[in-house]
Amino acid sequence: MRRLKSVVTFIVVIAAFSFGSFITKILILVEKCPAEHSGLHVATHADNFLLVLVLSSPRNMEQRNAIRGTWLRLSPRHIFHSYYPEELLYLPNYGPNGHLEIELVEHQEIRLKEYINWKKSSKNLHSPKRARKIKVKHMFAIGTMQLGKAIQDNLYREQGKHNDLLLLPNHYDTYYNLTEKILQAMNVLTQTFEFSYLIKVDDDTYVKLDTLINELISYDNKLLHKEREYGTNPLPQLYWGYFNGRATIKLHGQWKEYNYYLSKNYLPYALGGGYVLSRKLCEYISNNSQILSLYASEDVSVGTWLAPLRNVYRWHDPRFDTAFLPRKCKSYHIVLHKRSMEMMAQIFDGKLCSGTGHSSVLEYYYDWTKTADKCCDNLVP
Ligand SMILES: *[C@@H]1O[C@H](CO)[C@@H](O)[C@H](O)[C@H]1NC(C)=O
Numbered sequence: 528m529r530r531l532k533s534v535v536t537f538i539v540v541i542a543a544f545s546f547g548s549f550i551t552k553i554l555i556l557v558e559k560c561p562a563e564h565s566g567l568h569v570a571t572h573a574d575n576f577l578l579v580l581v582l583s584s585p586r587n588m589e590q591r592n593a594i595r596g597t598w599l600r601l602s603p604r605h606i607f608h609s610y611y612p613e614e615l616l617y618l619p620n621y622g623p624n625g626h627l628e629i630e631l632v633e634h635q636e637i638r639l640k641e642y643i644n645w646k647k648s649s650k651n652l653h654s655p656k657r658a659r660k661i662k663v664k665h666m667f668a669i670g671t672m673q674l675g676k677a678i679q680d681n682l683y684r685e686q687g688k689h690n691d692l693l694l695l696p697n698h699y700d701t702y703y704n705l706t707e708k709i710l711q712a713m714n715v716l717t718q719t720f721e722f723s724y725l726i727k728v729d730d731d732t733y734v735k736l737d738t739l740i741n742e743l744i745s746y747d748n749k750l751l752h753k754e755r756e757y758g759t760n761p762l763p764q765l766y767w768g769y770f771n772g773r774a775t776i777k778l779h780g781q782w783k784e785y786n787y788y789l790s791k792n793y794l795p796y797a798l799g800g801g802y803v804l805s806r807k808l809c810e811y812i813s814n815n816s817q818i819l820s821l822y823a824s825e826d827v828s829v830g831t832w833l834a835p836l837r838n839v840y841r842w843h844d845p846r847f848d849t850a851f852l853p854r855k856c857k858s859y860h861i862v863l864h865k866r867s868m869e870m871m872a873q874i875f876d877g878k879l880c881s882g883t884g885h886s887s888v889l890e891y892y893y894d895w896t897k898t899a900d901k902c903c904d905n906l907v908p
């Protein structure tokens with residue numbers, strides 16, 4: 528009798544398990560279903576090429592709508608006269624001691640000039656020969672812990688309409704809790720979605736998404752072409768943004784940091800207005816989320832978390848205007864932080880940057896050959 532019972536239990540367990548995997552398969556298939564068919568080269572790709580993660584606070588629905596109505600519409604199906612030429616992109620090799628080579632200031636300067644020239648001349652080029660099918664997905668991350676009922680209801684309504692909110696029930700959403708938030712969001716996204724790259728932005732950031740994706744595709748193509756050359760070394764993983772290596776540790780005010788004693792300044796990090804990470808780096812963060820030290824600032828934390836890895840390619844790019852104050856407006860800026868809803872509409876309508884910016888905030892190339900305190904003195908004229 529006992530034996531029979533355990534056999535029955537066994538069968539039930541097996542059946543439940545098979546049913547479970549069946550359901551999981553279906554769910555995964557649903558997720559991987561071809562995207563809606565859209566004229567150009569896009570659609571039917573199982574994976575998301577780029578995830579756009581916007582950190583947004585519960586009450587900022589209007590900001591989210593401004594983003595939905597402007598730069599998120601620069602989806603790939605509207606673009607790509609031609610991909611950005613791979614030869615104009617830098618991709619580091621490993622040096623003799625297993626360190627990734629760094630990009631010199633002179634080269635950063637040349638690359639910016641080449642980009643500006645390409646931009647001028649690329650208007651009339653044809654479609655790329657080998658167009659890749661890519662899919663982009665965006666999510667607004669919002670913590671919903673202890674939210675009032677009215678605001679929760681608003682969020683559910685917004686979710687019903689757009690289905691693009693990443694609601695985090697275990698996160699208490701305050702401005703001073705962004706490190707927790709990025710960690711939770713990255714955890715969920717990495718475990719839920721396939722993707723190759725993730726861009727993190729705030730809800731007051733404007734991204735020239737078409738340009739960014741175009742270049743990211745070329746970067747990714749180049750990486751695929753070069754893959755073999757890396758041999759037994761790990762492939763470089765992208766950490767793309769505007770870096771600072773000599774920010775002083777905040778000892779007062781809202782961002783006061785109690786626990787940063789590893790170095791005199793924050794280790795180099797990409798400023799939080801917007802930065803791109805390749806999937807493996809998100810995995811690394813997600814896999815280690817239980818043992819990472821959380822610091823007051825989210826962007827500082829990411830920089831420090833990735834500090835010891837030898838396969839991180841830190842791409843410092845003056846086209847990321849991602850500091851706390853916007854810099855002087857430049858037509859080549861592709862990620863623009865601290866933009867109001869009105870400015871977003873204007874940029875979308877063709878204005879180069881909108882707003883005057885602060886000419887006192889200097890723009891620089893990053894000197895990786897020097898110690899971090901001398902990182903940032905080579906100014907972009
Ligand atoms: C930050 O969020 C976490 C959960 O993500 C929560 O446990 C914690 O209380 C929050 N801290 C503050 C200061 O709000």
Ligand SMILES: *[C@@H]1O[C@H](CO)[C@@H](O)[C@H](O)[C@H]1NC(C)=O
Nearest residue numbers: 807808809810811812813814
């Ligand atoms: C993270 O963990 C998953 C599951 O164990 C593993 O497949 C993946 O390779 C890990 N990634 C990194 C970068 O450590």
